[in-house]
Amino acid sequence: MNWTSKAVAASLTALTLLASAAAFAGPKGEVRLLAYEGYADPAWVEEFEKETGITVKVTYVGGVDEQIAKMKASNGKDYDVVTVDTASLKAFADQKLIAPIDKEKLTSAKNLLPDFQPMSNATFGGATYGVPWAWGSLGMVYDKKTFPTAPDSWEVLWDPRFKGKVISLDDANNDINFGAIALGIKDPFNLTDAQLAQVKDKLIALKKNLLTYFAGFDEGTTIWSENDVVLMFSMGELAAINLQKKGFDVGYVIPKEGAVGWLDNLTVSAGTDNTDAAYAWMNFALQKKIGADMAKKYGYGATTDAPQGMDYASRLIWAQNPEDYTRRQAIWNEVKAAN
Amino acid sequence: MNPMPSSARSGPPRRRGIARDLLWHGLNLGLPLLFVVLPILSFVLVSFWTLKDGQIVHVLTLANYRAFFTEGSYLQVYLSTLALSAQVTLINVVLATAIAVFIFRRTPRTRFLILMSFMLPLFMSYIIKIYSIRSILGQRGLLNEGLLALGLIDQPIEALLFSRTAIFIALAVLYLPYAILPIYLALDRIPANYLAASADLGATPLQALRDIVLPLGRPGIAAGAVFTFILTFGDFVTPQMVGGTQGFTFGRIVFSQFGLALNWPLGSALAVILLATTLLAVALAGLTLRREHVR
Known part of the structure; x- marks a missing residue:
């Protein structure tokens, strides 16, 4: 074997690998999440992939600064669903990194608890940019x-x-x-x-x-x-x-004076080219059973299922x-x- | 099987020597310049910038240094940290000198073993040591539980942890090995025949210690003092973790400017002040040694 045939063999191997990686992305494509730890449990991912045929790819971030940097690097083209805390929502919307929520496609919005139904925290300029997903407090x-x-x-x-x-x-x-x-x-x-x-x-x-x-x-x-x-x-x-x-x-x-609460929202990236996959994940994640599982595993409050003892969402100052x-x-x- | 003579490839030997010297000098000067001096200069530069509406403004100003002297409690915290570090340095130099002399007096075979046992804590993570100190000094800690079990006290001593005393103890324990090592190394270099000669001339062990061992150990004592001072003065983790509400030191103020506050200019100015203080300590130690040599 001389060097040319070696190179050809190597490129062929590489091509095969690339092709198989692409094939792995499933027939319905892929949904790319930009999330905090605990927001894409392996058990949920497996169930979602089986149910929809859409592959899930998760990128974890440690904080808002890192998140903004990742989103700005490609104007959101690298991600489909992004979890954004309420305090940063406006900045994301102002910089056109996230798109308004299409309520027609958000079929599981009805699962939200009454406290979270209005989505008022995530609404500005007549459009809603995020769906409440996980919350907690400093009590x-x-x-x-x-x-x-x-x-x-x-x-x-x-x-x-x-x-x-x-x-x-x-x-x-x-x-x-x-x-x-x-x-x-x-x-x-x-x-x-x-x-x-x-x-x-x-x-x-x-x-x-x-x-x-x-x-x-x-x-x-x-x-x-x-x-x-x-x-x-x-x-x-x-x-x-x-x-x-x-x-x-x-x-x-949570004492009578109240306490600071944090609320993370599911948002759709402005750069996504697979809106259907993005809404498929959001509709999946906003099921009561997923919320209950998250509360049990990670201690976060779910917006779809009131965890035992966490009845104070309305008294928090977001x-x-x-x-x-x-x-x-x-x-x-x-x-x-x-x- | 190269037909060309070697000199034809690489030039005459003399010129090659100059080129090599240049390269060596370049590396000797360039590497420290690139990796030490330039980064330090860059934060000196940042310390002259300022913050306006949350953004760093590249205009040269002394505002950050003025803030250190006039605003808030920067100066007050600086002075109290200075006092704390000086106290820890003093006690550690005394302890370390005693320990080093103790090791020095053993037979050469056991010296190494004892020295290593004092150095052993250095092989352990810093954070683990702090956590251990905390679990010893806590209200439900080892010390209190032990004293309670022995019936020596009937209420846990509350002031052990989360106080200035706790910071003092923790810093002294953490940095003691850094003082023992240089002092011992200085003593180790004292020729054995000096001590033999002094004994022959009728000196008591105490006289030998005072007139030979300690004076010859001075460079090591100075180095140990400088190490302890620099390490304690800049430590921003230990005081915070064991000092409770008293755990706010100068290092902590510097650290706090680089989080959400994002006040890098002020943080840099305070870091420059910290650096200047430690350099001053080094210079002071050097000065005492120089006087020693002249005499």
């Missing part, structure tokens, strides 16, 4: 032995009786949201100078009652289990779920981008430096 975790009935107000975290038994999430933006909500400020995302000063004082006052701050779900649970903690301003439902798994008798509550991240970081640093 309070409490020790059930200390509190036989759930505390009804955030104020309990400031109660000197629990000095040194309270822990709080360490996150500039969310802590300022939390301080504003505890003060009863209606719009915690657009604070005036006077309100920011008030929030700063409120958070410094809380500091005196804290055992420590924590970052991340794992750290919160570890500190709780190694110390005598009875209250936590938490990162979410998962904090309580993890503690319960470890055998701690804790509850999760997250929006704040007036000024840099400013909030500076104020948070002041709080952390205060004595």
Whole structure:
């Protein structure tokens, strides 16, 4: 065999491989998802592929910045269905990275729980850009032995009786949201100078009652289990779920002042050339049984099936981008430096 | 079977030598320049830019440095971190010197074993060590549970973890090996006959330690001090994880400018101040050594 015939053989092999890869994409084509962890469980993907003959390709992202970068790189041509959080929806729509939802094709919209039916968070300029899909909150975790009935107000975290038994999430933006909500400020995302000063004082006052701050779900649970903690301003439902798994008798509550909620939406990429596949996935994902499975496996709230105990969606204040991240970081640093 | 003489291919030997020298010098200077000096200069440059409406503006200004001195609590946190690092450095130099002298006094065969056992923690991940310290000092931690079981206390000691003391203990434990190693290495270079001679001349072991071992170990002690200081001053993880509400240090402020705040110019300016402080520490250590040589 001389070199020419070797090259021919190599290219033939390569071509065969390419052809088989293309054949693998299924007769009905492919749906390409840009999603967060937990939004495309292997079991659902398998069921969907069997049901529809459409192949699923998932790209996971860790945050909004990464997501925008990936979408902008090809003006959305690389993806069909994108999960976008409510706070970023407008930016995606303004940059024409996502297309308005065609409600005719969204046959499973009827599965949405009443709280999510209006899709008002995702509607601007007369068009709806996203379908609510998964949600969670930044609520309070409490020790059930200390509190036989759930505390009804955030104020309990400031109660000197629990000095040194309270822990709080360490996150500039969310802590300022939390301080504003505890003060009863209606719009915690657009604070005036006077309100920011008030929030700063409120958070410094809380500091005196804290055992420590924590970052991340794992750290919160570890500190709780190694110390005598009875209250936590938490990162979410998962904090309580993890503690319960470890055998701690804790509850999760959204106090009367409310709490920040996050809501991720399913959206259709503006660059998709396979709209049918995109809607097929969305209709599949918005089934009650998929929602219930997601809540069970990942602790996210589903928009189609109310998970046990997660009856507070209507009391959440859905997250929006704040007036000024840099400013909030500076104020948070002041709080952390205060004595 | 090459018919051409080798000199015809590569030029006369002399010129080849010059070319090789140039290449060597180029590499010697160029690599550090490219990989160390330029990146540092680039963040020095960024520190003179500023932020306007969330965007970095490429206009040279001293605003970030002015902010350090006048705004918020940057200066206050800087000073308290400086004090903390100085304290940790002091205690670690004392401990490490004692340990190094202890190892130095053993027979050559056991020296290596003891030294290695002190270096062992360096083979473990930093985060694992912090988590271990935390599970020892916690209210339901090893120490409290042990004391409770022994009946020495009847209530868990709360102040062990999540306090300034905890930061102090954790930093000292984490960075002790970095001080032991250079001090021991300096002692190891002291010729054995110096000590033999001093003993022959009637010096007590304490005199030998004071007049021979410690003075000759000074370069190592200075290096150990500098290592400890630099590592503690820049550490932004340990204080946060064990210090509770007191865990806010200068490194943490620098770190916080690079997240959602995206204030790279201010972050860079604070990092330049951090770098200048550590360089100052190195210079100070160098100065004490130089005086030693002259004498």
